[in-house]
Amino acid sequence: MWGHIFDLNNPLVGAENTWMLWTICVLGAAIAIYLEQKYEWAAKLTGAIIALVLAIVLSNFGIIPMDAPTWDNVWGFVVPLAIPLLLLQCDMRKIGKEAGRILIIFLFGSVGTACGALLAYAALHKFIPELAGLAGVFTGTYIGGTVNFAALGAAFDVSGEMISAATVADNLLMALYFFALIAIPSIGFFRKHFKHPYVDAVEASSAHADKNQTNAAAFWGRKEISLKDIALGAATAFTIVTLSDIIATIFASIIPTGNAFLGILNTLMGNKYLWITTIAMCCATFAPGFFGEIKGTNELGTFLIYIFFFVIGVPASIVMIVKNSPLLLVFAAIVVFVNMLFSFVAGKLLKFNLEDIILASNANIGGPTTAAAMAVSKGWTDLIGPIVLVGTLGYVLGTYFGLIVGSILGL
Template structure:
């Protein structure tokens, strides 16, 4: 059930004006004021949208938001990878894969604890457990797959989606704030933050210093945007072709399912094709000025959209206990991620992005890396996070089948 809002879901231009305008305001505040720079433009974008949605000024669902997920995010990814060195990315991906898998253990531990605490008070909890395990290792694709596999009732699906959106938004805020806290800076290595701070003027706003004005031409804009559209079109077409060609599903060999997950996934294909293009034509892509700026602006629009569905009235109206269930999962994931990350000497940035990739998926993790200026980790976390889509279906299925016996 949708709540009434002043701006209606089909007020397309007004909603686009809000998304694009609030993203611009968030960037302006981040670069103008020190408090906003420390808080980050991502949080300003997200919280602003969350408040407007909860005060029923903007709708919690709209085709406009779907457009951002479908078109804006895919276009942002290649733009942000034009400066990526594939060999450096390979080195970083190995480390991130290990901490991502350790963080996945946190997701599984969280769902087991939450299930046995709440199985007597939430009906059909084994189905919710399957969906959330898939989602909190992979992403929305896995959530939908588990909902279909276990034939979850529509009401349960919608209630779980709302709880998931709210927790994801809150956890996103927590993860963005963690690098600003001295406690975590003292306890963990922070090489990417240290490098960023050493390359910026200490008397200047960090965000403003990092995003300094640079020369850009019409040719740069044309090459950046045109190349991004072409790479997305080719990648998604190829992924769709392989998805139809390679069999997948419950009764199909595990090898084919994994193969389909690798070659039939839009975002994995997009990341791979972009990195190959940049490697084969380094001079062309590395000399395009403004690609990172355009891509980052598009990601800020995505930040605004993340905050929109986090509706407290819908949670309280539909299923407050599901919110408790999801909160336990997120808390345990965080606890395991940071504990094992510390034990195995991972950096704070790697732990944060791995946990984010589990809970929010590769796009939110990449967005966080961009917002904090950890540009060397954008490509690796996209690769590692999209591999979570493959693992998610198996983990979700195993949990759902196990829990259905109780």
């Protein structure tokens, strides 16, 4: 048995061992939540980071595979179901201001991503092959999330070897980046120089709780819930996801892509996450007396998001980075740093909240799902709807920003 450990090509638990991988995944999320609510050190670190670290350790020690159908199923089924559960109490009439602020920072961050890619290309193009194409790929993925990665790789005809190396660098950098973002609200410099009303609200609600509890335990304390609530919540989530998938498929098939405008429209209207968010928020806005009264939806959705956080850490191969793509990690780090610089400087000048800036940058680099997950883990529930809507726009903008960067570099 011990011969399997550290062998990334032959992990202890095989990719086909579906039940074991689901058990490890769900157990990892449960351990992260337990520690976050039990110990102060874990609460400061946050359950999201704990879940990520657990996954990184298990995959890099050859215990679980870095690629398996189970992880794809989390992206394909768990995340879509989590979003409507988290949005069923999100009244659109209350979020317009927040969505506008996040959108402005998101656009500044998008420009920062493109500038960072050009800057990193200028510094490293002599050392990394096919970097012009990869600059376009990283621009797209760090504006719209991983959805744009494969599409731009194909558009720029980047070789499979370089795409694989870039994927490894992207996965590890994303994990490190999330560590940094989640830590920022606890850092004195940022608390001193930026407004942070949502952080204050979470801390204030926790201040009145049992002093023996962590903030997370106080926020997620026991609530009344019935079998009917679980049934209605699950049925609503499945129905919204199914309807969204049908609608997105119809629009993707009927909207032509003959010109740039129609291409944008096809990408936007054919994205199921846009429809999941829209339908869920319409339910919460126009029928709050029914959907808003379903208990436990936030808890169910949040648990699913913690499973997602575990899966984010799985493909982050430290060995592969050291062996094959250390400079690509440097390239990705430069792009992300410039994105954050643009986002935080613009947010400071415009006097926006720290939470808006963090989530907008997160939506750029990781997409709406990771940004929503962070909002959930921090207790910033009012920002979940706005960040999903804004982040979904990144699926469209990322592709076109990536194509522009590639064109500037002569592709």
